[in-house]
Amino acid sequence: MGYSLDFGWLADATGAIARGAAMTILLIAVTTLAGTFLSILGAAGRRNGPLLLKRAIGVYVEIIRNTPFLVQLFFIFFGLPSIGVRLDPLLAAILAMTLNMAAYTIEIVGAGLDAVPRGQTEAALALGLRLRQVFVKIVLPQALKVIFPALTSQIIIMMLESAVVSQIAVRELTYEADMLQARTFRAFETYFVVTMVYLVLSMGLRRLLVSGGRRALGAGVS
Amino acid sequence: MIEFTFWDIVRNLLLAARWTVLLSLAAFVGGGVVGMLVLFFRIAKNKWARRLASGYIALFQGTPLLMQLFLMFFGLPMLGLRIEPWTAAALGLTFFASAYLAEIWRGGVDALPRGQWDAGASLGLHYLQELRLIILPQAFSITRAPTVGFLVQLIKSTALTSIIGFEELVRTSNAINNATFEPFTVYGLVALIFFVMCFPLTQYARSLERRATSN
Numbered sequence: 001m002g003y004s005l006d007f008g009w010l011a012d013a014t015g016a017i018a019r020g021a022a023m024t025i026l027l028i029a030v031t032t033l034a035g036t037f038l039s040i041l042g043a044a045g046r047r048n049g050p051l052l053l054k055r056a057i058g059v060y061v062e063i064i065r066n067t068p069f070l071v072q073l074f075f076i077f078f079g080l081p082s083i084g085v086r087l088d089p090l091l092a093a094i095l096a097m098t099l100n101m102a103a104y105t106i107e108i109v110g111a112g113l114d115a116v117p118r119g120q121t122e123a124a125l126a127l128g129l130r131l132r133q134v135f136v137k138i139v140l141p142q143a144l145k146v147i148f149p150a151l152t153s154q155i156i157i158m159m160l161e162s163a164v165v166s167q168i169a170v171r172e173l174t175y176e177a178d179m180l181q182a183r184t185f186r187a188f189e190t191y192f193v194v195t196m197v198y199l200v201l202s203m204g205l206r207r208l209l210v211s212g213g214r215r216a217l218g219a220g221v222s
Numbered sequence: 223m224i225e226f227t228f229w230d231i232v233r234n235l236l237l238a239a240r241w242t243v244l245l246s247l248a249a250f251v252g253g254g255v256v257g258m259l260v261l262f263f264r265i266a267k268n269k270w271a272r273r274l275a276s277g278y279i280a281l282f283q284g285t286p287l288l289m290q291l292f293l294m295f296f297g298l299p300m301l302g303l304r305i306e307p308w309t310a311a312a313l314g315l316t317f318f319a320s321a322y323l324a325e326i327w328r329g330g331v332d333a334l335p336r337g338q339w340d341a342g343a344s345l346g347l348h349y350l351q352e353l354r355l356i357i358l359p360q361a362f363s364i365t366r367a368p369t370v371g372f373l374v375q376l377i378k379s380t381a382l383t384s385i386i387g388f389e390e391l392v393r394t395s396n397a398i399n400n401a402t403f404e405p406f407t408v409y410g411l412v413a414l415i416f417f418v419m420c421f422p423l424t425q426y427a428r429s430l431e432r433r434a435t436s437n
Contacts, residue, residue, distance in 0.1 A: 066374070066420035067413040068381035070392060075413060078405035156284075163286035167385060174288060187296040195289040202284040 009184040010193065020176030021197055027172060028159040028205070030094055035101035035158070036109075036151070042102060043109040044135065057106065064103030070164050072096050077168045093165035101158045108150045112143030145217045152209045156202050163198070173197060226402045232411060238394035239415050245390060246377045248312050253319020253376070260324035265331050267349075275324065282321030288382050290314050295386045311383035311390075319376055326368045330361030367430035374420045374427065381416075391415060 046057045064072065076099075077092040087095065116139050124134040144151075166174035173194055181190040263275035282290065294317075295310040303309075334357060342352035362369075384393035391412055399408045 062421065062424075063413070063417065066378075066424055067416045068378040068392070070381040070384070071409060071413050071416060074392075074396075074405070075409040078399065079409045080406070082404070082406040160284075160286040163288040164382065164385075166288075174286070177292075181296075188293065188300060191289055191292040191296060195285045195293060198286055198289060199281065199284045 005189055006186055007189055007193075009180070009186055009189075013180050013184075013190075013193075016176045016180060017173070017194065017197060020171065020173035020194075021201065023170070023172040024159065024162055024201065027093060027097060027162050027165070027170070028155065031097040031101055031158060031162075032155050034094070034098040035105055038098060038102040039105035039109045040140065042106040043113055046106065046110060047113060061103045061106055064100055069096070069100050069161050070167065072100060073164060073168060089165075089168045089170045092168060093162075093170045097158060097162060097165070100161070101154065104154050105151060108147050108154060109143065111150075112147035113139060115146045116142045141217065148213045148217060152206060152213070155209065156205055159202060159205060160198065226398065228407070231398055231402065231404075231408060234398055235391065235395060235408075235411055235415060238389065238391045239419075241388070241390040242377070242380050242416075243419070245308075245311060245315065245380045245383065245388070246373070249315035249319050249376055249380070250373055252312065252316035253323050256316055256320035257323035257327065260320050261327050261331075262353075264324055264328050279321045279325050282318055283325070287314070287318055287379055288385060290318055291382060291386050307383070307386055307388035310386055311380070311388040314386075315376065315379065315383070318379065319372070322372050322375075323369065326365050326372060327361055329368075330363075330365035331357060333364060334360055364434065367427050367434055370423055370427040370430060374423045377420055377423075378416065 042057050042061075045053050049057075073093070073096040076096045077087065077089065080087065120138055120142065121134055124138040125131075129137070162172065163174040166172060166178060169175065177190050177194040181187040184190060260275050260278060263271045264279070266272055266275075291310060291314040294314040295305065295307070298305045298310065298313070338356055338360065339352060342356045347355065380390055381392045384390055384396065387393070395408050395412045399405050402408065
């Protein structure tokens, strides 16, 4: 025993931790936008697309949902170069995160689209809106409102999973923690502090999404 | 230099997959036991017990599993415990699973009508008997689908233990990849093995869910 905790290194480490946290926030921001967009396309395609597209989307969703994110990341970063697709770590991380998140949110968005009553589409068409306008202006906002809590949870899960991309040397929060503990030899303290930073990030992100969602989608978003 | 044929790769990966299965089972059983304990606190009559359990769940659901594993791996030796990757992995995943399972099962308990408790009390059962005979059997039965769904998540989560040095499927695949330089094949096969383990469970969870909604 005789081990005593030492946080003396923390003063010099705040810069690195802040940089790492900023990168984690950047990753999740890009992934959220790209993933949500992709899943809206995917969910719409799965409902109204040609049969082949429906099948392809179904297969994609099942493959991603039944394999670990870490393996997907390694496959994209280490595996794809052997068929000629070479990505730098940051791009590989964003691609892996987006593809992973979209597989989960396609189902969520799809459930939201199903929840909008058919009469909404019919009424909008009767008013002379074109099909695309009906989808973008009438159906989608109502669907997003229904699924907003589920979407928020998925975004936070993805933010926590992003810790894994440190393994391909993306300089986010976990990567900075690895570097710090190698320098300070204070592994437990370092990971403890960084874990708390993640906790604050996930709680802050939830607050932000809920209040932002209320403003964008109107009342009733919880 | 050792030459690896395709079948050597497959054989080695399948041998390593045994550890993935074993770790998943250990964490699921361990997580179930600890999760029950957390559940008792979470639905207790005492306000502080409930808060404690909520905090525990929020902590594990609000931080990355990778960080939890690192804290196990580096933290337990400070308590004087000799720790190996297997112990850290099994304990880390057990606590992780306990938080999620407790929260799933609490959803089941909350979904039961208040009258179930009242009926139990009017039959003269005391608290623990009510839980054991009336509440928990029903709560488990309506949460079977999400529980199986979480098992899938747990199996996938074992991949992270490769990072703290536990020799499961992913860590073995890294070693094989370093020897063969065939990442496309190796990681493709790893994904396939995980898929074969998880997909039947996913389908099972789905059929449970369908059965639950049709009732």
